[in-house]
Amino acid sequence: MHAPELLHYYPKFHSMDSYMIRLSSPFTYNHKCYLFANQKLSRHFTSFNFRLQSRKNSTSDAKEFDESAFEAERLRLDAKARESMAQISKTMTETTAEAEADPKAWKWVIRKRIWDLMEAQNIAQNPRPVHHRIPNFVGASSAAKKLSELEAFVMANCVKVNPDSPQKQVRFLTLSDGKKLLTPQPRLRTGFFSILESSMLTPSTINEACTSVGVAKYGRPIGLDEKIKVDVIVIGSVAVDPTTGARLGKGEKPYDFFLF
Template sequence: MDTQLLKLSHAFPLPIKWAPAASKPPLNLPSIPQPKPPFPPPFSRNLTATAARRTFDEAAYEAERLSLDAAARDSMAEQSAIEGDPKAWKWVIRKRIWDLMEARNIAQFPRPVHHRIPNFTGATVAAQKLSELQVFKEAKCVKVNPDTPQKQVRFLTLNGGKKLLTPQPRLRTGFFSVLEYSMLSPDTIKEACTSVGVAKYGKPIGLEEKIKVDLIVVGSVAVDPKTGARLGKGEGFAELEYGMLRYMCSIDDSTPIVTSVHDEQLVDDIPIEKLLVHDVPVDIICTPTRVIFTNTSIPKPQGIYWDKLSPEKLGQIKILRELKRKIERETGEKLPTGPSEKLPPTARRKR
């Protein structure tokens, strides 16, 4: 997944850009927020019905999530095994880190850590260091990934009286959910920090929501402390979520991006010249032993890059398909689609 942006202003060379019709203001300009019409009625009704529902079937939700993961595993091939894959170097680094964490037993449940954002020994300590950052203390709304190693970050966000924005896992069963301490009780706050709890207690929002995000926390497989270059697990969801928040005018270039990782996940061999325009760099790294300010010079993505978004990835995510149709209706122009791809395998959880 990579690029053709609704709007771009940095140094990465790009093919011919798609742009909206001249009679319409350009989309996706964080510095000049544009009012956006609501989604078509069916989409809005679904969100309203979900938000209004007072009961939540945990077993059904978890069964659906596991079923989707199992179906994905059956249909996906190992991306790193594809001959000539230009992203093969990323898989070499990921596998090295995953293997190392398992071999040194610094991995925690769920295991094995392969093909996931790895949970690591000392994750709660790294989370505490993150919560002591000035940017965290000042933030009123924090977007945190739904992975296990950042569970304590989600708890500290809620427990600190902040608004928590969390994406539904793999964006398959929904979009973002918003949670606040006032929505919870002392008995439910810890559960609300899990993927099931987010769906159970959170308020779902759509792309038309007006929300300002002050800080973004992402999970990582590997990160370079000198450049801020980051590798996720290879599915591209952090990049998609970032692009959608740019579309919503909820963030801009100044919004800090923080990751929490084990010290062994720090690397020095991510070639920044091979990074793609959608790759999200990090400004701050928190490990169990230290806090690193990267002062990254890597440009941050400016939106969603449709010409790199494969039909397979688009087929996974309903809200992206909705957004694509919405933009095409508004502009009267067909958005490009990226080349077909073999999606990476999902994680296999040991119970």
């Protein structure tokens, strides 16, 4: 899709359902889709800290996990990333020579329009403000329920879901249905992916396991050399064209790594 088409389409949005999420086409999945070792890619991740790799998922180890320190660091890194994206957004949405010369500047115009509209119409949900995030929104749980009713999801054994707030209910439904949950470590700072299964949890911890802290606390971190069959991939977006499925993220570009 070209920029003019997106810019022409998005002003026509009239309701939350039409511009925030549209489950208009079934997910497709490849039974031969595996996460596999990629030596060329792995060289870019040599600085990752895999200190959680050796931790077992026992109750005693879970108690040793420093939740407050993890959350403080997560919030610090999130704030730093949003500040950086805010500066890029400001540059790209202003009428400057730099913005006009950048072929991707139109994406930031759409992102800002959606974020502003969500806040103005109060359809944004916490964490707020939603600017420079995959925005949480009123109706996210209902959207998750619709997704869980799709045949692809029902038949899936392993579902990859990103760690964003709007997908928390998707992560919960994945675990509640006895499926494997594969989720990226937030900002890839403690590893690449983590796996969670309902057998690793108790009824009292399954809800917590759907949060960023819970993933680090209860999940099993994995590296690039572990083979996993993934049936369905769920990612969040800032804007989606319901006709073509073309999407825009928040502009931080982690999804290329998540979908390698």
